Amino acid sequence: MKNRILILILFLSSYQFTMAQNKGLQWLDIELSNYEYPYSVSYLSLNIQEQELKMAYMDIKPDQYNEKNIVLFHGKNFNGAYWETTIDALTKEGFRVIVPDQIGFGKSSKPAHFHYTFQQLALNTKTLLDSLNIENAAILGHSMGGMLATRFALMYPETTQKLVLENPIGLEDWKLKVPYKPVEWWYQNELKKNYDGIKKYQLESYYDNQWKPEYDQWVNLLAGWTLNSSYETIAWNAALTYDMIFTQPVVYEFEKISSPTLLIIGTRDRTALGKPLVTEEVRKTMGLYSELGKITQERIPNAQLVELPGIGHLPHIEDFNGFINPLITFLKD
Incomplete structure (x- = not known):
């Protein structure tokens, strides 16, 4: 019986690997050492929570530096690499661009145990900026990075010259509608x-069932990790960050933001955490970005809102011009 089970496991593993090869998937190292980023990657050593970790980042300084800096925070299902076109456009305008991979993401360390908080990630990023002698910068966050950017602006208002939120999650408190699930539940989903x-x-959540070949790379990055024998570690970190997102809302502190703020919102977006855990009736009330953008603008003092009709969760990929033009205008004002 045990031999049959072992044979079945080997067969399924072989089948999964063969199917991955047929899709052109590349096996990816746990810290993406075999995946090339668009710009040179450096590392900051961090001694936190009784362990030595490394934080990967790109620091791109243009030849015609305008003495202004901007930090780009990635979303949960991404890393710094997806900011390539944004980096190119901003450096052409003279901005120095700093793009960290947060701990647990991209090329940064994937700790076996870590207490994830937005405060800790914000502190890590402030430590990075201090190491680069950057005293102030515009802070831009997409998706989960929007929650982190908000926390950073609240913790370090003197550093945050301007705040930009691109389809941030956390514009509503999902705890009010979604039943709590422990980390183990998220972990099993990741596996x-x-x-x-x-x-x-x-396809369904980001692009409204309108797929383009250039979107493949963002699927392949996540799927390539599933081929790794250390995928359990990656999945565990992903589960811990889901718990962080769910239990640490920033929505109640928007009125405390003191930095000039720009909201860039694709109004087709319906992203919300925990939709599978609620009824269809409740699900229809979640992630309504066509309403959430306006509500958030009212909550944040001195906030501007740019809405992109028909665009979903990733304006800087789905509608780059619609995203970059108001961003550059805001940063130059």
């Missing part, structure tokens, strides 16, 4: 992920 499931989620 089940594969190429088809990841692409289906992005």
Whole structure:
């Protein structure tokens, strides 16, 4: 009986690997050492929570530096690499661009145990800026990075010259509608992920079932990790960050933001955490970015709102011109 089970496991593993090869998937190292970023990557050593970790980042300083800096915070299902076109456009305008991979993401360390808080991630980023002798910068966050950017602006208002939130999550408190699930539940969900499931989620949630070939790379980055024998560590970190997002809302502190703020909102977006855990009736009330953008603008003092009709969760990928033009105008004002 044990031999049959072992044979079945080996067969399924071989089948999954063969299917991955057929899709052109590349096996990816846990810290993406075999995946090239668009710009040179450096590392900051961090001694936190009784362990030595490393934080990867790109620091791109243009030849015609205008003495202004901007930090780009990635979303949960991404890393610094997806900011390539944004980096190119900003450096052409003279901005120095700093793009960290947060601990647990991209090329940064994936600790076996870590207490994730937005405060800790904000502190890590402030430590990075201090190491680069950067005293102030514009702070831009997308998706989960929007929650982190908000926390950073609240903790370090003297550093945050301007705040930009691109389809941030956390514009509503999901705890009020979604039943709590422990980290183990999120972990089991992560372990089940594969190429088809990841692409289906992005197709439906990000792109309104309108797929373009250039979107493949963002599926392949996540799916390539599932081929790694250390995927359990990656999945565990992903589960811990889901718990952080769910239990640490920033929505109640928007009125305390003192930095000039720009909201760039794709109004087709319906991203919300925990939708599968609620009824269809409740689900219809969640992630309504066409309403949430306006509500958030009213909550944040001195906030501007740019809405992009028909655009979803990733304006800087789906509608780059619609994203970059108001961003550059805001940064130059």
